[in-house]
Amino acid sequence: xxxxxxxVLKAALEQLDEVGLDEFSTRKLAAALGVRVxxxxxxxxxxxxxxxxxxxxxxxxxxAVPLPDGNWAEQLAAIAQALRDAMLAHTDGAxxxxxxxxxxxxxxxxxERLVTVxxxxxxxxxxxxxxxDVLTSYVNGFTVEEQARGIRRQSRAERDRLFGFGVSVVIGxxxxxxxx
Amino acid sequence: xxxxxxxVLKAALEQLDEVGLDEFSTRKLAAALGVRVxxxxxxxxxxxxxxxxxxxxxxxxxxAVPLPDGNWAEQLAAIAQALRDAMLAHTDGAxxxxxxxxxxxxxxxxxERLVTVxxxxxxxxxxxxxxxDVLTSYVNGFTVEEQARGIRRQSRAERDRLFGFGVSVVIGxxxxxxxx
DNA sequence: ACCTGAACACCGTTCAAGT
DNA sequence: ACCTGAACACCGTTCAAGT
Numbered sequence: 001x002x003x004x005x006x007x008v009l010k011a012a013l014e015q016l017d018e019v020g021l022d023e024f025s026t027r028k029l030a031a032a033l034g035v036r037v038x039x040x041x042x043x044x045x046x047x048x049x050x051x052x053x054x055x056x057x058x059x060x061x062x063x064a065v066p067l068p069d070g071n072w073a074e075q076l077a078a079i080a081q082a083l084r085d086a087m088l089a090h091t092d093g094a095x096x097x098x099x100x101x102x103x104x105x106x107x108x109x110x111x112e113r114l115v116t117v118x119x120x121x122x123x124x125x126x127x128x129x130x131x132x133d134v135l136t137s138y139v140n141g142f143t144v145e146e147q148a149r150g151i152r153r154q155s156r157a158e159r160d161r162l163f164g165f166g167v168s169v170v171i172g173x174x175x176x177x178x179x180x
Numbered sequence: 181x182x183x184x185x186x187x188v189l190k191a192a193l194e195q196l197d198e199v200g201l202d203e204f205s206t207r208k209l210a211a212a213l214g215v216r217v218x219x220x221x222x223x224x225x226x227x228x229x230x231x232x233x234x235x236x237x238x239x240x241x242x243x244a245v246p247l248p249d250g251n252w253a254e255q256l257a258a259i260a261q262a263l264r265d266a267m268l269a270h271t272d273g274a275x276x277x278x279x280x281x282x283x284x285x286x287x288x289x290x291x292e293r294l295v296t297v298x299x300x301x302x303x304x305x306x307x308x309x310x311x312x313d314v315l316t317s318y319v320n321g322f323t324v325e326e327q328a329r330g331i332r333r334q335s336r337a338e339r340d341r342l343f344g345f346g347v348s349v350v351i352g353x354x355x356x357x358x359x360x
Numbered sequence: 361a362c363c364t365g366a367a368c369a370c371c372g373t374t375c376a377a378g379t
Numbered sequence: 380a381c382c383t384g385a386a387c388a389c390c391g392t393t394c395a396a397g398t
Contacts, residue, residue, distance in 0.1 A: 002362060026391065038393075039363050047391065098278070098324050134318070134346040141321025142313075144278050166314040173353030182381060206372065218374075219382050227372065 003033065008043050009053050013090060016054060021092035026050070052100050058093050059106035062086035063113060072121035072178065073171050079114050080139050080167045087143045094143035111136065122179040131174050138170050183213065188223050189233050193270060196234060201272035206230070232280050238273050239286035242266035243293060252301035252358065253351050259294050260319050260347045267323045274323035291316065302359040311354050318350050 011033050016024050026047050030037045044050045065082040067075050087093035103111070111132055118128035142163055150159055188209070195209050206227050210217045224230045245262040247255050267273035283291070291312055298308035322343055330339055 025389085027389080036364055036366095037391080038365085041392070042362060095278070098275070098321075099328060102329065130342055130345045131349070133322075133342060134349050137321035137325060137346060138314070138318045138350075139321070140325065141278075141317035141319070144324065145317060145320065148279060149282065162310055162313060165310050166317060169311070169314050169350060169353035170318075171353070172356065173349035173351070176352065205370085207370080216383055216385095217372080218384085221373070222381060 003035065003039065003043060005043050005053070008033065008040060008050070009057065012050050012054060013057065016096070017091045019091075021095050024051075048101055051096055052102075052104060054090070055096050055100035056104040056106040058086045058090065058097060059104070059110045061089065063106060063110045067113075067117070072117055073175070075117045076114075076135065076171055076174075077164075077167050079117065080135055080170075081163075083110070083136065083139045084143050084163060087140075088147070092147055094140060094147050098140055098144055118174075123177060127177060131177070134174075135167075135170055138166055142166060183215065183219065183223060185223050185233070188213065188220060188230070189237065192230050193234060193237065196276070197271045199271075201275055204231075228281055231276055232282075232284060234270070235276050235280035236284040236286040238266045238270065238277060239284070239290050241269065243286065243290045247293075247297070252297055253355070255297045256294075256315065256351055256354075257344075257347050259297065260315055260343075260350075263290070263316065263319045264323050264343060267320075268327070272327055274320060274327050278320055278324055298354075303357060307357060311357070314354075315347075315350055318346060322346060 008029075012024075012029055015029050015032060019028070026040050027037050029050075030040055033039075040050075044053065062079075062083040062085070065078070065085075068078050087097060090096070097107075100107070114132045114135065115125075115128045118131050119125065123131060146159055146163075154162075191213050192204075192209055195212060196204050199208070206220055207217050209230075210220055213219075220230075224233065242259075242263045242265075245258070245265075248258050267277055270276070277287075280287070294312045294315065295305075295308045298311050299305065303311060326339055326343075334342075
C-alpha cells in the first residue's frame with residue numbers, strides 16, 4: 001500500500017522519540033519506511049513541514065484533555081499541565097513547538113481555549129490574549145529547559161513541584177486582574 | 181597571526197547574526213576566517229562547544245548591566261529586561277541559550293545574582309531558587325517565541341509592552357511570598 | 361498518483377602529516 | 380603549537396524518469 005501523510009507522520013514521531021531532534025533526519029525516516037528519501041517530499045514539502053505537523057499533533061494532544069469543573073484558576077492550571085504533558089510525551093517536544101515555523105490550526109485552537117477561560121474569568125480581549133501569552137511562554141520556557149537539561153538533574157517529582165510552583169505564581173499574578 | 185578562542189568566538193557571533201542558527205556552520209565560519217575546517221577543532225572541541233561559548237557571552241552581557249537602586253521588584257524587572265536584551269542582541273540568541281548543553285560560569289553567575297535579589301527580599305534559599313527559575317523560564321520562553329515568530333507579527337513597541345506585562349504578572353505572583 | 365534513481369550542494373568531525 | 384589536506388560518514392532537496 002502507498003504511503004500517506006498520516007503514516008509518514010506516525011513514523012516521524014517514532015523516530016523523534018528514539019533519536020531526538022538533533023539526530024532526526026529525513027533519510028533515516030525514509031529508511032525506516034522502506035522507501036527512498038525523495039518519496040517523503042511527495043507528502044511533505046520539507047523537513048520543517050514534517051516537524052510542523054508534529055507540532056500540530058502535540059498541540060492537538062494538549063487541547064484534547066477535558067477542562068475540569070472549577071474556577072478559572074483551576075482550569076488554567078489544568079491547561080498548563082496539559083501543554084507540558086503533551087510536550088513531554090515526545091523527545092524534544094518542547095523544542096519542536098518552540099521552533100515551529102507558524103502556529104497551525106491546532107496550536108491556535110489550544111490558545112483560543114486558554115483565552116476563552118480568561119475571558120470568562122472577566123478579562124477583556126486584549127488582557128486575556130496577553131495573559132494567555134504569559135502562561136504559554138512560561139510553560140514553553142520551562143519545558144524546553146526541562147527536556148534539554150533538567151531530565152538528568154532533577155527527579156520527575158522535583159520537576160513537577162517546580163512546575164506547579166511556577167504555574168501558581170503566574171496564576172497568582174493574574175488574580176488581581178480578574179473581577180471578584 | 182594564529183587564531184585563538186576569542187577570535188573564533190567573535191567571528192562565530194558575526195556569522196550567527198548574519199545567517200541565524202539554522203544556517204550557522206563550522207565550514208562557513210572557517211571560510212570567513214580564511215582557514216580550513218579542521219583548524220577550528222583545535223580551538224573548540226565541537227560546534228556545540230562553540231555555541232556554548234556564544235551562550236556564555238550572552239549570559240555575561242545579561243549580567244553586566246548594573247542593578248538599579250530600588251526595591252526587589254524593580255531589580256527583578258531590570259534583570260528580566262537585561263536577559264531579554266542580551267538574547268535579542270544576537271540572531272536566535274534565545275534559542276542558543278535554550279539549546280546550550282549545560283549552564284557555564286556566566287550563566288550561573290546570572291542566576292546567582294537573580295537569586296541574591298530574591299533572598300534579600302526575604303525568600304528562603306529554596307523558594308528564591310524556584311522563583312528565579314520561574315522568571316528565567318518565562319523570559320526564555322517569551323524571547324524564543326519572539327525571535328522565532330514575533331518579529332514579523334508585532335512591532336517592537338507591542339512586544340515590549342507584552343513582555344513588560346508578563347514580567348509584572350510574574351513579579352505580582354511573587355509578591356505575596358516576600359515578607360512586607 | 362506515487363515512487364525510484366541519481367544527482368547537487370552541502371554538512372560535522374577526525375587525523376596523519378606538515379611547519 | 381597550530382594548521383593543512385584529505386578523507387569519512389553523513390545531510391536536505393530536486394527532478395527526470397519510471398510504473
